[in-house]
Amino acid sequence: SHPLPVPHQPFCPIAPPGQVMTDEQFETLRRQISVYATICQQLVEMHKAIMAQQGSASGLWLGPSIPFDPSLHSIGHKLTSRQRWTPSQTQLQILERLFEQETGTPNKQRIKEITIELSQHGQISETNVYNWFQNRRARTKRKQQVGTANNGDSELDTDADVPEEKRNKVEGEFTNRVLDA
Amino acid sequence: SHPLPVPHQPFCPIAPPGQVMTDEQFETLRRQISVYATICQQLVEMHKAIMAQQGSASGLWLGPSIPFDPSLHSIGHKLTSRQRWTPSQTQLQILERLFEQETGTPNKQRIKEITIELSQHGQISETNVYNWFQNRRARTKRKQQVGTANNGDSELDTDADVPEEKRNKVEGEFTNRVLDA
DNA sequence: AATATATGAATGAACG
DNA sequence: CGTTCATTCATATATT
Numbered sequence: 001s002h003p004l005p006v007p008h009q010p011f012c013p014i015a016p017p018g019q020v021m022t023d024e025q026f027e028t029l030r031r032q033i034s035v036y037a038t039i040c041q042q043l044v045e046m047h048k049a050i051m052a053q054q055g056s057a058s059g060l061w062l063g064p065s066i067p068f069d070p071s072l073h074s075i076g077h078k079l080t081s082r083q084r085w086t087p088s089q090t091q092l093q094i095l096e097r098l099f100e101q102e103t104g105t106p107n108k109q110r111i112k113e114i115t116i117e118l119s120q121h122g123q124i125s126e127t128n129v130y131n132w133f134q135n136r137r138a139r140t141k142r143k144q145q146v147g148t149a150n151n152g153d154s155e156l157d158t159d160a161d162v163p164e165e166k167r168n169k170v171e172g173e174f175t176n177r178v179l180d181a
Numbered sequence: 182s183h184p185l186p187v188p189h190q191p192f193c194p195i196a197p198p199g200q201v202m203t204d205e206q207f208e209t210l211r212r213q214i215s216v217y218a219t220i221c222q223q224l225v226e227m228h229k230a231i232m233a234q235q236g237s238a239s240g241l242w243l244g245p246s247i248p249f250d251p252s253l254h255s256i257g258h259k260l261t262s263r264q265r266w267t268p269s270q271t272q273l274q275i276l277e278r279l280f281e282q283e284t285g286t287p288n289k290q291r292i293k294e295i296t297i298e299l300s301q302h303g304q305i306s307e308t309n310v311y312n313w314f315q316n317r318r319a320r321t322k323r324k325q326q327v328g329t330a331n332n333g334d335s336e337l338d339t340d341a342d343v344p345e346e347k348r349n350k351v352e353g354e355f356t357n358r359v360l361d362a
Numbered sequence: 363a364a365t366a367t368a369t370g371a372a373t374g375a376a377c378g
Numbered sequence: 379c380g381t382t383c384a385t386t387c388a389t390a391t392a393t394t
Contacts, residue, residue: 047227047228047231050228050231050232083389083390084369084370084371084388084389084390085370085371086369086370086390087370104382105381105382105383107381108381127370127371128370128371131369131370131371131372132369132370134371134382134383134384135369135370135371136369137383138383138384138385139368139369141383141384142384142385264385265373265374265375265384265385265386266374266375267373267374267386268374286379308375309374309375312374312375312376313373313374315375315379315380316373316374316375318379319379319380319381320373322379322380323380
């Protein structure tokens with residue numbers, strides 16, 4: 001991925017002055033900025049590398065010949081990060097309890113109910129609840145797998161694991177399944 | 182030696198998600214984004230210049246662009262992982278565009294065509310295309326459902342939705358590391 | 363600070 | 379098609 005193609009694409013759905021932005025618009029904006037931040041970082045790194053290897057070769061290019069507005073320093077990547085939901089102690093307890101009781105992932109309606117109940121103990125959304133159950137289940141399962149079949153192979157990934165014999169069906173399904181003509 | 186002071190300071194007066202921005206905050210935001218745009222441009226220009234002058238000097242460092250083409254994304258890195266398809270930036274753009282145009286899920290023939298076109302921008306199969314449309318549609322739909330039957334509690338969507346612009350994350354593995362430097 | 367881990371969220375693929 | 383699973387990404391937190 002060529003880092004240089006600066007996305008000078010037009011801004012996203014941004015609300016006209018005088019109006020409010022939706023959360024979605026805000027999120028889009030945030031990501032847009034994030035992209036710029038990333039590109040800048042990459043370019044800077046690249047530049048450093050070049051300068052380093054170029055070293056004392058040429059006395060040119062010392063320092064930035066491009067004037068930078070001091071105001072730049074006020075930008076940050078705080079904006080590029082969004083805080084994620086964190087269950088409160090109480091919520092977590094309830095969730096854990098439900099996880100044992102419920103059989104499988106709660107359906108939509110159940111999620112709604114749970115969300116309502118949990119919302120009395122802190123900020124929460126249906127999505128949060130849904131994700132929590134999904135993750136909880138997936139990770140429980142994975143841990144069990146790992147417990148039985150162990151390979152002396154540990155990468156850097158924290159929770160990634162190699163399923164190895166799982167992916168048996170790949171192509172072909174598609175054709176048979178839907179597009180068969 | 183450190184030519185570009187990329188700011189990493191906390192961001193400013195931005196309204197917390199769920200709240201509205203004032204015109205002033207909006208202005209500030211826009212100004213800051215514009216700054217990023219400028220920085221990117223300058224960096225790109227600087228990089229080009231360096232490459233140009235260095236290119237004639239030493240035969241090394243050819244290519245101002247470290248092989249980072251979007252289409253090649255996710256292929257050569259960890260050979261052991263990366264089992265599932267991931268659309269390249271280009272592919273994603275095309276898909277999004279098609280999603281708006283096409284009415285409903287493309288039929289078999291259409292899928293074939295699309296696949297062929299997209300294959301020029303990276304590894305892809307008909308199954309991938311099919312799945313993508315299915316998911317895209319399903320998630321869009323669900324989002325709308327939730328959006329209407331919602332009593333303003335918080336944004337909720339069960340299986341996640343994607344504001345499309347979302348995939349704006351710049352491709353490249355060192356992105357994350359760099360961002361933290 | 364740098365690295366490791368826990369975990370919320372995103373998303374390709376599969377299932378009924 | 380609507381749901382659910384499996385995997386990966388990204389960030390908050392913990393540890394050294």
